[in-house]
Amino acid sequence: MIELTTTRHNELIDPIVHVWGWEIPIYLFIGGWVAGMMILSGYFFMKGRGKEYHCVCYRIPLLALGLITLGMLALFLDLEHKFYVWRLYTTFAVKSPMSWGAWLLLLLYPTLFIIFLLQVPDWISTRWPILHSWSQKLRSVKAITKIVGMVNIVMGIILGTYTGILLSALGARPLWNSAILCILFLVSGLSTAAAMVHMIAKERAERELLARADNLFLFMELLVLALFFIGLLSSTNVQIQSAMLLLNGPYAAVFWVFVVLLGIVVPLFIQNLAVNHKIIHTPVSPIMVIIGGLILRFIIVSAGQFSHYANAHFIR
Amino acid sequence: MEFISRRKFLKIGGASLAATTAIGNAKLFDSKRATELRQVPTFCDICFWKCGAIATIQDGKLWKVEGNPKDPLSRGRLCPRGSGGIGAHYDPDRLKTPLMRKSVRGEEEWVAVSWDEALGFIADKMKKIKADYGPEAMALFSHGIGGNFLKHMLKAYGSANIAAPSFAQCRGPRDVGFKLTFGEDVSSPERTDIRNAECLVLIGSHLGENMHNTQVQEFGDAIAQDAEIIVVDPRFSVAASKAKYYLPIKPGADLALLLAWMNVLVTENLYNQDYVTKYGFGFDHFVNEILPFTPEWAYPETGIEPDLIRQTARVMARHKPATLIHPGRHVTWYGDDAQRSRAIALLNALMGNWGVKGGFYYPVSMDIPGYPYPEYPHSERPKVDNPDNKYPFAHETITNGIREATLTGNPYPIKGWLVYATNLMHALPNEKETIQAIQNLDLMVVIDVIPAEIAGWADVVLPESVYLERYDDLNVEWFREPFTALRQPVIDPPHDQKPNWWIAKTLAEKLDLGHYFPWKDIEEYLSYRINQAGLSYEQLKSEGILLGEKQPIYFSEGVPDVFPTPSGKIEFYSLQLAQAGFDAVPKYTKPPQPPPGYFRLLYGRSPVHSFSRTQSNRILMDMMDENEVWINQDVAGRYGLKSGDYIRLKNQDGVVSNRIKVKATERIRTDCVYMIHGFGHNSRMLKFAYEKGVSDAQLITQYTVDPLMGGTAMNVNFVTLELEA
Amino acid sequence: MARFAMVIDTVKCVGCMDCVVACKTENKVPEGFNRDWITTDAKGKFPTVQMEIRSERCNHCDNPPCVYCCPTKASHVHDLGGVVLVHHHMCIGCKACLASCPYDARFIHPDGYADKCTFCIHRVEKGLDPACVAVCPTHCMYFGDLDDVESQVSKLLLERKNHALIPEAGTRPEIYYLI
Structure with missing residues (x-):
């Protein structure tokens, strides 16, 4: 019998750490989603695949631009000292993932803007013809399209990985303290981005291609999740306890049902049938994938804050 | 469900109070940099230990209170309550202006009035009571040094019915037990030489949780010097965690354990024979009486293994005379309290530690003359609290005796109460009786800094300035080393509060007793006394404390080894007890036990x-x-309770408490429950504290009166756990 | 270079919370927040219980994750004694440092910035002990420089058995508990 009591009662800290609410999971989810979109569209531009004008993969950079702005808004809303946000850009802290992230976000805008320029939609270019002329200039040199595509892939990988590093660098929370979290968030970002594309794609070929890709990403996600837990479960007691939070602890029901079953396994099954033309393709499974990815961020952020080296309030 | 409480809340009339100027914490915790600092020495009043303190004012605002390094009591370190002293000044719920009951008693509606009106009302009533019933019909309940001038006022008025709960509800039995044995009591601050003890025995004393500063500091010293510590407590206290031997005694059986320890010391010849031979009276009788009480006899009573009783007795003997069996402080437990305290005194006597280093020293003081007042009027009638000397060894006034007289009118009626700085509702057992007694009064006045429960029953409530805002009487302390301390204002009172000396003097003037307060203001009084002693008032003001010449405190240093008992010796056998019909040597009677299902x-x-x-x-x-x-923990498990759950407690008389949080723990026996005293306020003027936790006093409807001295034993109540919170 | 540390004798500590109250008044810590606190660690079965009472606070780690994770360098290691401090006017309130601390020693001040124990650097710079150390009624807390082998803290750590909290988190804490 161990009785640990504390006289501390700090807001956001006690009885368990809950410094981050909905804003950070949303930000992490959007970050991953946008990363996936950048990789997908970057890949398509680089490879020059799907020359068709209305291929969705050529149009999602605009969506990504909007989403990343929303993500940054969520991040901003989370700050407790909002008027001092400019302090992020007065320094560069090498060891701080968040500092990297702040600068990275600045680079994202031009990257996304240029890839957006490669294929400006009609309804925009008619309103702002100058964009069309810039677009023409850029596309006149073929290498530029390739390079912009590559840069977007690289930036996407960095962004997707960064959303994981942000958490995994916080060693005090055993659940987060795993580099596999970066891969998990990257793969999840790819699967949600692919789901987004094949949900809204009008062309059947593109839809099926992305659905197949999505299946691959979902399968990888399952593998990475397994690796994530193997890593934790083969570590010290606190890591094992933290893994148990998801596997059979207070977060287990949500994790198994919404993340694993409805977020990965069931859509994988449905999409597999769809790409093999056993059933028709509907938006149901991509929506499940996207919601699953969102819940994954929520549950990792929440359970991670619960996980602890020595919490006076830890249930014994 | 039954609450014995004031259900109706205090409604405050008067625009002046509507616009209260509560000082918020935002203001208190201003983060601006310091520009101007001022320090003023004073002494603390959060408890009544009177530690020397230095308050710091930053830019005109009270910042912090720290210990005065010159002070022998605090040695420059205040306890947590003292360190939090600024909270008393900034308390948004404190009394702010005189209040008078607006309508009939019981309605509890208030109107804010001027001091002149409030004191005029009180003076008129007191004059009427004096005319109708005689001056003795006024009583004063007072706690702490702040009551000195009010006591003086009431004595000048003609009544000696002045009592503090610190006697009959707290340390009284201890002081009686020691007086009967050594001829002197333990006093406060206790004359215990904890810091030099090699073996320290604590019986229910939870030093560290009970935070009397000097005692805890010396407890720390004793731990640091590897003193062997023996703790007897039904609860694994903080002190128990420091002990080499923890004796988880069955509640109520402490006297049985004490007798068994003495039996071992006597039968194994382990006691301090030279000391006992030299100073003891009636030792042979004592030995005969103690012989039946073997550890085996004590085992079923105490639940303590005979071997452990023997082993701990031998440990005590090994360190004698520097073995200190602490006499405790709040000892009104089971009704055998004075005799139990006497047993503790006898056990100490067997160690030979009275007047000896590591035992009990002789406290010393400075010779500061009092103020030359006119003589008090002579009273024909003795004090009201102890008619026919029913409690022959009560050497202070019995609070519950005054309450009894107020209820019954015997031996004579009590018609007015002044209550200063003591919340009788939480201090006296069975609040029903207190409430009934108050119904018999013509005048009920409460003088305090906060609106505690008792204030709700007053006709007039007078707001006193807190200690940081006022002068008080000199603290001419009895301690290891002689010193005198000054309480002086550090900051102005935030509202219309007044110091007690001003209240007493102004009231006396309205009672035509102004000549008893011949000084213009308190500084004249204070400086007169200090100057009469040949000391510098200016020095006292700037340093807060004046130290006297070091004086002997042990026999070995030259303290005369005389004991002011009838025999002039340490009374192992007490003839005066025998003559009064009590046990000359303490005997154990098993107190009533909780019925099944009760704790x-x-x-x-x-x-x-x-x-x-x-x-x-x-x-x-x-x-x-x-x-x-x-x-x-096991009991909680049986009830399906875990820490953090809320329950209610219901006592043997059907009184149900507020909601209280459960602490399921391995640190307490299975036959009792424990809580900290002082919570569960139902005075609605205490907005912040209102109904937070539970008041043990509310559940203490039963009490056993100590036949020797009239104290009220309160650990005689049993509760069940009501899971529907 | 000095390396400030605190050594706390759990054998003497009675858990009275004086350190907490003194800190609150000295540093004007707002109501509802604690820069230091008392942890009571009881093991066993009644009546055989062992109990350690600890006064806990920021450990002013030699390897401080809160400093590393700070994106604006508001969290920093002070020149004097390696004390970990926060520049309030540089903090954006991102709470990464709160999440990074295995001791949960930080909180967000109502004014929006991350706050925590400063080892009372404003007192230490004047040659005083931190408020918690200076007030402790049982004299169970010691403050000093571990780089000075002659200091009381250095000597105590040599003489007495001691432990630090959660060393496995790799933060190299500078608060030591004598047992």
């Missing part, structure tokens, strides 16, 4: 609160804002 209700103290006086101090409430009921 004995025990209570104690928190290091961050003083009685029921600090629950509106926001700094101290930030440390602990409600109490918990300690329940043994």
Whole structure:
């Protein structure tokens, strides 16, 4: 019998750490989603695949631009000292993932803007013809399209990985303290981005291609999740306890049902049938994938804050 | 469900109060840099230990209170309550202006009045009571040094019916037990030489949780010097965690254990024979009486293995005379309290530690003359509290005796109460009786800094300035080394509060007793006394404390070894007890045990609160804002309870408590529950503390009166756990 | 270079919370927040219980994750004694440092910035002990420089058995508990 009591009662800290609410999971989810979109569209531009004008993969950079702005808004809303946000850009802290992230976000805008320029939609270019002329200039040199595509892939990988590093660098929370979290968030970002594309794609070929890709990403996600837990479960007691939070602890029901079953396994099954033309393709499974990815961020952020080296309030 | 409480809340009339100027914490915790600092020495009043303190004012605002390094009591370190002293000044719920009951008693509606009106009303009533019933019909309940001038006022008025709960509800039995044995009591601060003890025995004393500063500091010294510590307590206290031997005694059986220890010391010839031979009286009789009480006899009573009793007795003997069996402080437990305390005194006598280093020293003091007042009027009638000397060994006034007289009118009626700085509702057992007694009064006045429960029953409530805002009487302390301390204002009172000396003097003037307060103001009084002693008042003001010449405190240093008992010796056998019809040597009687399903209700103290006086101090409430009921882990499991659950307690008389948080713990026996005293306020003027936790006093409807001295034993109540919170 | 540390004798500590109250008044810590606190660690079965009472606070780690994770360098290691401090006017309130601390020693001040124990650097710079150390009624807390082998803290750590909290988190804490 161990009785640990504390006289501390700090807001956001006690009885368990809950410094981050909905804003950070949303930000992490959007970050991953946008990363996936950048990789997908970057890949398509680089490879020059799907020359068709209305291929969705050529149009999602605009969506990504909007989403990343929303993500940054969520991040901003989370700050407790909002008027001092400019302090992020007065320094560069090498060891701080968040500092990297702040600068990275600045680079994202031009990257996304240029890839957006490669294929400006009609309804925009008619309103702002100058964009069309810039677009023409850029596309006149073929290498530029390739390079912009590559840069977007690289930036996407960095962004997707960064959303994981942000958490995994916080060693005090055993659940987060795993580099596999970066891969998990990257793969999840790819699967949600692919789901987004094949949900809204009008062309059947593109839809099926992305659905197949999505299946691959979902399968990888399952593998990475397994690796994530193997890593934790083969570590010290606190890591094992933290893994148990998801596997059979207070977060287990949500994790198994919404993340694993409805977020990965069931859509994988449905999409597999769809790409093999056993059933028709509907938006149901991509929506499940996207919601699953969102819940994954929520549950990792929440359970991670619960996980602890020595919490006076830890249930014994 | 039954609550014995004031259900109706205090409605405050008057525009002046509507616009209260509560000082918020935002203001208190201003983060601006210091520009101007001022320090003023004074002494603390959060408890009544009177530690020397230095208050710091930053830019005109009270910043902090720290210990005065010159002070022998605090040695420059205040306790947590003292460190949180600024919270008393900033307390938003404190009394702000005189209040008078607006309509008939019981309606509890208030109107804010001027001091002149309030004191005029009181003076008129007191004059009428004097005319109708004689001056003795006024009584004063007072706690702490702040009551000195009010006591003087009441004596000048003609009544000696002045009592403090610190006697009959607290340390009285201890002082009686020691007086009967050594001829002197333990006094406060206790004359215990803890810091030099090699073996320290604590019986229910929870030093560290009970935060009397000097005692805890010396407890720390004793631990550091590897003193062997023996703790006897039904609860695994903080002190128990420091002990080499922890004796988890069955509640109520302490006297049985004490007798068994003495039996071992006597039968194994382990006691201090030279000392006992030299100073003891009636030792042979004592030995004969103690012989039946073997550890085997004590085992079924105490639940302590005979071997452990023997082993601990031998440990005590090994360190004699530097073995100190602490006499405790709040000892009104089971009704055998004076005799139990006498047994503790006898056990100490067997160690030979009275007047000896590591035992009990002889406290010394400075010779500061009093102020030359006119003689008090002579009273024909003796004090009202102890008619026919029913409690022959009560050497102070019995609070519950005054309450009894107020209820019955015998031996003569009591028609007016002045209540200063003591919340009688939480201090006296069975609040029903207190409420009934108050119904018999023509005048009920409460003078305090916060609106505690008792204030709700007053006709007039007078707001006193807190200690940081006022002068008080000199503290001419009895301690290891002689010193005199000054309390002086550090900051102005935030509203219309007045110091007690001003209240007493102004009231006396309205009673035509102005000549008893011949000084213009208190500084004239204070400087007169200090100057008469040949000391410098200016020095006292600037340093806060004047130290006297070192004087002997042990026999070995030259203290005369005389004992002011009838025999002039340490009375192992007490003829005066025998003559009064009591046991000359203590005997054990088993107290009533909890019926099945009931738990004995025990209570104690928190290091961050003083009685029921600090629950509106926001700094101290930030440390602990409600109490918990300690329940043994296994018992809690049986009831399906875990720490953090809320339950209610119901006592043997059907009184149901507020909601209280459970602390399921391995730190308490299975036959009792424990809580910290002072919480569970139902005075609605205490907005912040209102209904936080539970008041043990509310559940203490039964009490056993100590036949020797009239004290009220309160650990005789039993509760069940009501899971529907 | 000095390396400030605190050594706390759990054998003497009675858990009275004086350190907490003194800190609150000295540093004007707002109501509802604690820069230091008391942890009571009881093991066993009644009546055989062992109990360690600890006064806990920021460990002013030699390897401080809160400093590393700070994106604006508001969290920093002070020149004097390696004390970990926060520049309030540089903090954006991102709470990464709160999440990074295995001791949960930080909180967000109502004014929006991350706050925590400063080892009372404003007192230490004047040659005083931190408020918690200076007030402790049982004299169970010691403050000093571990780089000075002659200091009381250095000597105590040599003489007495001691432990630090959660060393496995790799933060190299500078608060030591004598047992």
